[in-house]
Amino acid sequence: MQLNMKLAVIAAAVALAACGKKEEAAPAAAPAAAPATAEAQVIKIGHVGPTSGGIAHLGKDNENGAKMAIEELNAAGLTIDGKPTTFELLAEDDAGDPKQGTAAATKLVDAKVAGVIGHLNSGTTIPASQIYNDAGIPQISPSATNPKYTRQGYAGVFRMVADDVHLGGTLGKYAVETLGAKSVAVIDDRTAYGQGVADEFEKGVAAAGGTVVGREFTNDKATDFNAILTTLKAKKPDVVFFGGMDAVAGPMLKQMKQLGINAKFMGGDGICSSELPKLAGDGMADDQVYCAEAGGVEGEQKEGMDKFRADFKTKYGADVQVYAPYVYDAVKVMANAMVTANSSDPAKYLPALKATDYKGVTGNIAFDEKGDIKNGALTLMTYKAGARTTLAVIR
Numbered sequence: 001m002q003l004n005m006k007l008a009v010i011a012a013a014v015a016l017a018a019c020g021k022k023e024e025a026a027p028a029a030a031p032a033a034a035p036a037t038a039e040a041q042v043i044k045i046g047h048v049g050p051t052s053g054g055i056a057h058l059g060k061d062n063e064n065g066a067k068m069a070i071e072e073l074n075a076a077g078l079t080i081d082g083k084p085t086t087f088e089l090l091a092e093d094d095a096g097d098p099k100q101g102t103a104a105a106t107k108l109v110d111a112k113v114a115g116v117i118g119h120l121n122s123g124t125t126i127p128a129s130q131i132y133n134d135a136g137i138p139q140i141s142p143s144a145t146n147p148k149y150t151r152q153g154y155a156g157v158f159r160m161v162a163d164d165v166h167l168g169g170t171l172g173k174y175a176v177e178t179l180g181a182k183s184v185a186v187i188d189d190r191t192a193y194g195q196g197v198a199d200e201f202e203k204g205v206a207a208a209g210g211t212v213v214g215r216e217f218t219n220d221k222a223t224d225f226n227a228i229l230t231t232l233k234a235k236k237p238d239v240v241f242f243g244g245m246d247a248v249a250g251p252m253l254k255q256m257k258q259l260g261i262n263a264k265f266m267g268g269d270g271i272c273s274s275e276l277p278k279l280a281g282d283g284m285a286d287d288q289v290y291c292a293e294a295g296g297v298e299g300e301q302k303e304g305m306d307k308f309r310a311d312f313k314t315k316y317g318a319d320v321q322v323y324a325p326y327v328y329d330a331v332k333v334m335a336n337a338m339v340t341a342n343s344s345d346p347a348k349y350l351p352a353l354k355a356t357d358y359k360g361v362t363g364n365i366a367f368d369e370k371g372d373i374k375n376g377a378l379t380l381m382t383y384k385a386g387a388r389t390t391l392a393v394i395r
Helices: 003-018 056-075 098-110 122-135 164-177 192-207 226-233 246-258 276-283 301-316 324-341 346-354
Strands: 041-049 083-093 115-118 139-141 157-159 183-188 211-217 239-243 264-267 289-293 358-360 363-365 378-384 387-394
Touching (some): 041 056, 041 098, 041 324, 056 301, 056 324, 083 098, 098 122, 115 324, 122 139, 122 157, 139 324, 164 264, 164 378, 183 192, 183 226, 211 226, 226 246, 239 246, 246 264, 301 324, 324 358
Parallel strands (some): 139 157, 183 211, 183 239, 239 264, 264 289
Antiparallel strands (some): 358 363, 378 387
């Protein structure tokens, strides 16, 4: 601005002041209203597995699968019912014991969880399912295979894997038709899982034309099998089938070797872990043990599973035992149903859970009218050089 113009302005201001007049200031603008922020919510999801006792390695494997899923869900910044949502995992230990399992279930109901992933064993899953059902809380078991679980008429029970009818029957047929067994001995640990899968194995053997020459039983905490193995040795079985978990199967294999029993050893998903070679030590030879994991992927789906296994090992410094991927998918499926229903209220999201059509690391996930996985797969495996080797994926 030019100097004379500046002087004119100053002069006018002085004159105005001299007249005692003041220019009124414009009223200050009201601050803009802050956008309403929806109150954040925390949704509790329970997980139960045996993180103590003989199969704690399997329970911890499952729990880590749940933790991995929860962390990823929280990183995704999901909104449910218009509210920013954080998922909280409430993890309980049932030690593979039915009484401790029902106590854990009651604790989760009291904590007002929106859903439960678990339990690992059929023997804990089935009694706990009544408690969740009475409370109206959906339950997805990643690994319980006893058929009774989904045949109780409960609306909110779901299973991520094939059941014992498929598992035991397929293994029985495989023993006779592929391994060429003519005589088979059967041992079970008297749990809901072990006895159930052994019964179905027997049926499969009979249907394929084989003969069961002996049936013995033990318990899920036993360590001495000399008496029952000596009885079975006299019957000269081609295959010994054990219905139970790897913590018992390992010592049993050692004692079979000590007694000179050269039969093939078979079992269901309970023995089909990466820990079995350590538990069996020198009692396990290459191509001696055959088992089936109640699940499996093939073709293009294998890429997703391989990535999960690699990420899991990077995160936890351990290989997947058996069912961590199924737990991981179960958590994601439950959360996805809540997002679809726009609610974590079990009564509101249960219909979306029933209608699940989800692509997970374990394959395509959908449930039938009972809550069983549709088109469930089995992965037949053996062990070579202390590591599991996949033989085939069967549906």
